Amino acid sequence: MQRKPYAVSMPSSREQRRAEMRAATKQPFTPSAAAMSTRPLTPNGHLHTEAFCLMWYACECGHRERIWNSRDGVTPFGFQCPSCKEPKLRHVNWNLDQYAPKHVPAPGQRVWIDLTRDRALEIARRTVNQVAKGNVPVGTDLNRIADAVYNEGRAPDLVVYGYVEAV
Known part of the structure; x- marks a missing residue:
């Protein structure tokens, strides 16, 4: 039986598993709150x-x-x-x-x-001043940098x- 050219092939379960494994390895690992609560002390x-x-x-x-x-x-x-x-x-x-x-x-x-969040903002401002020679981004850009420094x-x-x- 010939396949129709417009028919979409369904991946086998093996192909699906491998695709899911590749996608999972590309995702950054972030432990869930449940996993953190069960972490051994x-x-x-x-x-x-x-x-x-x-x-x-x-x-x-x-x-x-x-x-x-x-x-x-x-x-x-x-x-x-x-x-x-x-x-x-x-x-x-x-x-x-x-x-x-x-x-x-x-x-x-x-x-x-x-x-502290205030200290993270100060570090972000100082870093931007050193790198950008005083061209401090306004508003959200500086806050985004401070958030990265603060790391929750x-x-x-x-x-x-x-x-x-x-x-």
Whole structure:
């Protein structure tokens, strides 16, 4: 029996499964709220291993410091070194991370905190100023950049404990 040229062929179940698998691999993974609620907790009862830990960071230039994560959230593996200004300060010696939920930072110690929406807007504005040389997009463009920086409140911010910026 010959097929009619205008007839649409129906994919076999194998073809359908493979097409669905290809489509699924193209979708970015975003865990659902239900999956997040069933996520196993660390031995300390948090979602993230580095929650409330004192962590060592070191740079090739010789700078070393211990930074406290005051939140149940992830922290960057590396960022700009305050000594040499190169982006080479890395989280090192993970086995020396110390769980310290009641740690009180010393004045001048750097601490990871939750990023606020206002601070995300400030970072977005500063970044655009550096890249666009003062041509700051108005309205939604700058807000869209700030939203990406803010990441729905999951992004960390690094502050110096005991430091208040002069106005």
